[in-house]
Amino acid sequence: MWRNSATLSFSSKLLSSSSINPNYFHYTSTFSIFSPTGVVEPALPPSYKHLYCSSAAPSPSPSSDSVIKLGFLADRSDAFRPLSSKAKYAINLARHYGRCYWELSKARLSMLVVATSGTGYVLGSGNAVDLAGLCWTCAGTMMVAASANSLNQVFEINNDAKMKRTRQRPLPSGRIAIPHAVTWASSVGLAGTALLAWKANMLAAGLAASNLVLYAFVYTPLKQIHPVNTWVGAVVGAIPPLLGWAAASGHISLNGLILPAALYFWQIPHFMALAYLCHGDYAAGGFRMFSLADATGQRTAAVAFRNCLYLIPLGFIAYDWGVASGWFCVESSLITLAISAAAFSFYHDRTPQKAKRMFYASLLYLPLFMSGLLFHRCLDDKQCLENNPERIVELSSTSQDVIESGEDQKRKMRHLTAGPQARPPVAFASVAPFPFLPAPYVAP
Numbered sequence: 001m002w003r004n005s006a007t008l009s010f011s012s013k014l015l016s017s018s019s020i021n022p023n024y025f026h027y028t029s030t031f032s033i034f035s036p037t038g039v040v041e042p043a044l045p046p047s048y049k050h051l052y053c054s055s056a057a058p059s060p061s062p063s064s065d066s067v068i069k070l071g072f073l074a075d076r077s078d079a080f081r082p083l084s085s086k087a088k089y090a091i092n093l094a095r096h097y098g099r100c101y102w103e104l105s106k107a108r109l110s111m112l113v114v115a116t117s118g119t120g121y122v123l124g125s126g127n128a129v130d131l132a133g134l135c136w137t138c139a140g141t142m143m144v145a146a147s148a149n150s151l152n153q154v155f156e157i158n159n160d161a162k163m164k165r166t167r168q169r170p171l172p173s174g175r176i177a178i179p180h181a182v183t184w185a186s187s188v189g190l191a192g193t194a195l196l197a198w199k200a201n202m203l204a205a206g207l208a209a210s211n212l213v214l215y216a217f218v219y220t221p222l223k224q225i226h227p228v229n230t231w232v233g234a235v236v237g238a239i240p241p242l243l244g245w246a247a248a249s250g251h252i253s254l255n256g257l258i259l260p261a262a263l264y265f266w267q268i269p270h271f272m273a274l275a276y277l278c279h280g281d282y283a284a285g286g287f288r289m290f291s292l293a294d295a296t297g298q299r300t301a302a303v304a305f306r307n308c309l310y311l312i313p314l315g316f317i318a319y320d321w322g323v324a325s326g327w328f329c330v331e332s333s334l335i336t337l338a339i340s341a342a343a344f345s346f347y348h349d350r351t352p353q354k355a356k357r358m359f360y361a362s363l364l365y366l367p368l369f370m371s372g373l374l375f376h377r378c379l380d381d382k383q384c385l386e387n388n389p390e391r392i393v394e395l396s397s398t399s400q401d402v403i404e405s406g407e408d409q410k411r412k413m414r415h416l417t418a419g420p421q422a423r424p425p426v427a428f429a430s431v432a433p434f435p436f437l438p439a440p441y442v443a444p
Helices: 002-020 024-028 046-051 064-071 076-104 107-123 131-155 157-162 178-199 202-222 229-249 254-277 279-285 298-310 314-320 326-348 352-375 381-387 406-418
Strands: 032-034 040-042
Touching: 076 131, 076 178, 107 131, 107 229, 107 254, 107 352, 131 157, 131 178, 131 202, 131 229, 157 279, 178 202, 202 229, 229 254, 254 279, 254 298, 254 314, 254 326, 254 352, 298 326, 314 326, 326 352
Parallel strands: none
Antiparallel strands: 032 040
């Protein structure tokens, strides 16, 4: 009872003293504050006083409620608000630049490039695939592709601003500065090339660097000069699977050119359909595409159909050269006939609907071709023993799954060397009406 009266008398004295000196609480708060338990806690720095007060400036005649708010900590969670706001700002900043880097890199297109490079790596590995080497090769390819796509957008910032399809990209929309984009592109390009040189070999790194230069400094400006840019871009798209093959095997052979040839001929109908559908957008952006000089679209459709026909013999060549089994020859022929039928339909009836059908057929063709080539690929035990004696990852479907070493391995090598030689590839291009395919050289 007496404690309550003492507390009330103390509060009344406190209020009466505050009426004499309005800044009483302002001064006393620099020394100590009262906790809800009645224990005096250490004083806080002046910069944190606003966290414990209901108002920045003390009232000359505060009420009893304001006295409690001024003297006691109402909500301790308020002390963490500056930290949470800084963390939220950092998260938003990272999210913003992450989104910009994603769009600058054209991440989905870059992942398609990585898929072709990874397929080439597996095809060039024989029986044993070094999973670590595959991951390093894909990572380096992704970085170089991101660099090339970023530089492409840096050089085409004015053109992209005029096109509906690209005006919301990071650079035309002003979400990121040009020096920032150049720094990003240069750093990831150099890092990707160095990674390939370190973890793969110099041949793969050289192919990556040359492809970056070809895409950013030849293909990109050529888009505003001459329609031949489409064929130059097809060469750019054909190099990544060759890069993967070189990273795995350390050299370039004729067998490694089958997938790059498929990528080259596939890109022509794919981009011809896109150029026909985006005819007006490319004209507004100032790009000299093949379809702009073809008002009726007949030449565009003819080029697309002709390059689809060039894809037909690739399945037989892969089988004849020992890269894939006969089943792949059948499957490749079927899917190639399907995309050729879509291209012929577009050639016969040049409408946006038929162009879209051919475009979607091209999107379906490439993953089917690559997956079929991987699934039906022929495994070469001799190449496996020569290049991967430790058998890092065994992909053979035979019952010989035990790692061989020492004398057993040497005996098997001698047996394979003394056995009958594999049938050399036939010079298919010398007898078929496709002069663009190189005739294989058979050593005597």
